[in-house]
Structure formats: C-alpha cells, structure tokens
Amino acid sequence: MTAATAAVKAALKEQSIETPSWAYGNSGTRFKVFAQPGVPRTPREKLDDAARVHAHTGVAPTVALHIPWDRVDDYAALAGYAEGLGLRLGTINANVFQDDDYRLGSVCHPDPAVRRKALDHLLECVDIMEATGSADLKLWFADGTNYPGQDDVRARQDRLAEALAEVYGRLGDGQRVLLEYKLFEPSFYTTDVPDWGTAYAHCLRLGEKAQVVVDTGHHAPGTNIEFIVAVLLREGKLGGFDFNSRFYADDDLMAGAADPFQLFRIMYEVVRGGGYGPRTAFMLDQCHNVEPKIPAIIRSVLNVQEATAKALLVDREALAAAQRDGDVLAANAVLMDAYSTDVRPLLAEVREETGLEPDPVAAYHRSGWAGRIAAERRSGQQAGWGA
Numbered sequence: 001m002t003a004a005t006a007a008v009k010a011a012l013k014e015q016s017i018e019t020p021s022w023a024y025g026n027s028g029t030r031f032k033v034f035a036q037p038g039v040p041r042t043p044r045e046k047l048d049d050a051a052r053v054h055a056h057t058g059v060a061p062t063v064a065l066h067i068p069w070d071r072v073d074d075y076a077a078l079a080g081y082a083e084g085l086g087l088r089l090g091t092i093n094a095n096v097f098q099d100d101d102y103r104l105g106s107v108c109h110p111d112p113a114v115r116r117k118a119l120d121h122l123l124e125c126v127d128i129m130e131a132t133g134s135a136d137l138k139l140w141f142a143d144g145t146n147y148p149g150q151d152d153v154r155a156r157q158d159r160l161a162e163a164l165a166e167v168y169g170r171l172g173d174g175q176r177v178l179l180e181y182k183l184f185e186p187s188f189y190t191t192d193v194p195d196w197g198t199a200y201a202h203c204l205r206l207g208e209k210a211q212v213v214v215d216t217g218h219h220a221p222g223t224n225i226e227f228i229v230a231v232l233l234r235e236g237k238l239g240g241f242d243f244n245s246r247f248y249a250d251d252d253l254m255a256g257a258a259d260p261f262q263l264f265r266i267m268y269e270v271v272r273g274g275g276y277g278p279r280t281a282f283m284l285d286q287c288h289n290v291e292p293k294i295p296a297i298i299r300s301v302l303n304v305q306e307a308t309a310k311a312l313l314v315d316r317e318a319l320a321a322a323q324r325d326g327d328v329l330a331a332n333a334v335l336m337d338a339y340s341t342d343v344r345p346l347l348a349e350v351r352e353e354t355g356l357e358p359d360p361v362a363a364y365h366r367s368g369w370a371g372r373i374a375a376e377r378r379s380g381q382q383a384g385w386g387a
C-alpha cells in the first residue's frame with residue numbers, strides 16, 4: 001500500500017455522515033405517501049433502524065431529529081438510548097411550517113404574534129440541543145409569498161434578521177445555527193431565504209456561529225453547486241450539506257443516484273477547501289417513497305462515501321502542475337482519472353480493516369432486520385410527515 005492510499009483510507013475511516021430521522025418514516029410526495037411494513041412508530045424505533053445503517057457502513061454514527069416529529073418527554077433519555085445503540089443525536093431541525101398559523105409565514109409573518117410563536121419554537125429547539133448534546137440547529141423556512149404585492153419583501157428580511165438574532169443570542173459555546181436556503185416551494189413568487197447569497201448575508205451579520213447549509217436539491221437546474229461550496233468554504237461559512245438527488249426540483253431522492261459526478265465535484269471542492277472534517281455537517285435529507293427505506297439510506301451513505309473516496313484520490317500535485325502549465329486537458333484528465341476509479345474494492349478493504357462486512361447492502365439483507373421489523377411493528381401508528 002502506498003503512503004497516498006494509506007492516507008486516503010485513514011481519511012475515509014474518519015468520515016461521518018448523518019442520517020435524518022424522517023427518512024426512516026413514511027414520506028413521499030404530496031400526491032401519495034406509500035406506507036411500508038416495518039416502518040418505525042417512535043423516535044426510538046427510528047434510532048434502532050439508524051443503528052443498522054451505522055452497523056453496516058461504519059460511517060453513520062449520528063441521527064438528525066426533526067421537532068415536533070420526534071417530540072419526546074425526555075430528550076436526555078433519548079440521547080442515552082442512542083448512546084446505547086452506538087449512536088449520537090445530531091442536528092436539531094426546527095419545524096415552523098406545519099401549523100395553520102403559518103399560512104403567511106413563520107418568522108417573516110406580518111403578524112407579530114405568529115412570529116413570536118415561531119421564534120419560541122426555535123428557542124425551544126435550542127433547549128432541546130442542550131438536552132441531546134447536539135451542536136447544530138438547522139433552520140429551513142417555508143416563508144415567502146405567492147403573489148407580487150402580497151407582502152413587503154424587504155420588511156420580511158428585517159423580520160427574519162430579528163428572529164435569527166434572537167436565536168443566535170441563545171446559542172451556547174460550541175453550538176451553531178445552520179441556515180438552509182431553497183429556491184422555491186411552498187412559496188412560488190418569493191422565498192425569504194431563496195439562495196446562498198441571502199443565507200450568507202444573514203449568517204455574516206450574525207457572526208461566526210452562523211453558517212450556511214447547502215441542500216443539493218434546492219437550486220435552479222444547471223446551478224454549479226460546487227462553485228457555491230468553494231466560495232462558502234473560502235469565506236468560512238459552509239456549515240454543512242443536506243445531500244439528496246434531484247432530477248427536477250426538490251426530489252429528495254437518494255444522494256448520488258441522479259448525478260454521481262456532481263457529488264464527486266462537490267466533494268472535491270470540500271477536500272480542496274479544507275472542509276473535510278467535523279466542522280462540516282455531512283447530512284442526508286431524503287424521502288424514500290417507493291423504495292425500501294433502510295437499504296436506500298445505506299445506498300445513499302455508500303454513494304457519498306464513494307464520491308468522497310474519489311475526491312480524496314485526486315492527484316492534487318499533478319492537478320496543480322497541469323493548472324500552472326495552463327494544460328487544460330491534462331488538468332481535466334487528472335480529475336476524470338480520480339472520478340473514473342472504481343473505489344469499491346478500496347472501500348471494501350476499509351470496511352474489513354474496521355471489522356465490517358465488505359458489502360453493507362448484502363450484509364443488511366442477510367441480517368434479517370427487514371423481516372423482523374415487519375413482524376414486530378404491526379400495531380400503532382407508523383411515523384411519517386407530521387407524526
């Protein structure tokens with residue numbers, strides 16, 4: 001094994017990809033959510049499933065919660081339960097989009113009483129972070145307008161800034177607020193945080209504990225996401241990712257399924273920009289409506305891992321030399337060589353060296369977990385959007 005391969009393997013063993021609690025529950029499109037047998041009924045059962053993903057991949061030790069979908073009486077006890085499974089509770093995701101009160105927005109709503117209600121929820125999420133030991137609060141706002149003139153677009157920015165400042169003021173040492181942007185939907189004329197520039201401007205004003213989250217499904221078609229990643233990293237403002245695939249809009253399909261090359265290009269900029277490490281949150285944000293959920297999450301983790309391995313394999317010296325020489329084709333070839341490498345044998349070795357089976361999907365199918373949960377989780381309400 002060369003020193004370079006050893007370094008790549010060591011870096012891969014350090015990887016941490018966070019899975020979202022909501023991906024284990026029933027979710028789908030606004031047309032139909034197809035319920036599946038064995039889907040968790042409680043936050044603890046979601047953690048049980050997440051533990052299977054981590055057991056087979058070795059790189060998914062944390063689970064993001066969504067409040068109130070994962071509301072429990074005792075968050076410290078939930079964190080203890082996670083620990084017993086070899087997991088940790090990760091990012092806390094706030095939910096200020098599902099109450100009737102939020103018809104015209106949450107923290108940007110024209111009515112101060114609604115804004116207060118939304119803000120109180122965000123502050124409650126910071127309290128939950130204390131109990132769970134989570135470092136990050138992830139904020140995505142459905143706020144926006146549908147029609148020109150519906151509300152004062154600029155005043156809405158002021159209201160947003162005010163709310164963010166109050167949340168920011170509550171953060172403790174080592175805690176961050178991660179602000180997520182999304183081009184459109186559910187609002188169709190204006191969205192209050194539509195793009196990385198808006199998110200960046202708010203985070204810049206807030207301070208160093210505020211950073212931007214890049215959800216790979218939240219851009220206009222053709223957007224060069226890796227460029228955004230490079231710029232945010234350069235500015236010290238990349239907080240993390242919500243990985244998923246899209247063909248059209250916010251499709252929330254398995255990461256790396258639609259465009260593995262894009263995922264590689266993103267991960268290359270992460271590695272190049274010094275963003276490969278614990279300060280960047282590598283999260284999945286997905287829905288599995290027609291495919292079995294746990295193997296789909298395992299597949300997504302593997303796709304992120306493969307893109308990372310390829311990014312780590314880029315011969316940076318050869319690339320820099322070709323770039324210095326202005327050799328366009330040689331530079332492009334260096335990247336393509338890394339991308340075209342079949343990294344699956346390398347990753348199988350990494351797993352075997354850490355005591356895992358080489359093929360996580362096959363190992364999961366052999367484990368009998370799917371049959372067990374289908375048999376055991378028969379009564380009660382399955383978890384899903386809003387439950």
Ligand code: PSV
Nearest residue numbers: 093140180182215242250285
């Ligand atoms: C809605 O677009 C969304 O998919 C955002 O990406 C959030 O991260 C996620 O829901 C969870 O709230």
Ligand code: MN
Nearest residue numbers: 180215242285
């Ligand atoms: Mn997201």
Ligand code: MN
Nearest residue numbers: 215217218250
């Ligand atoms: Mn989304």
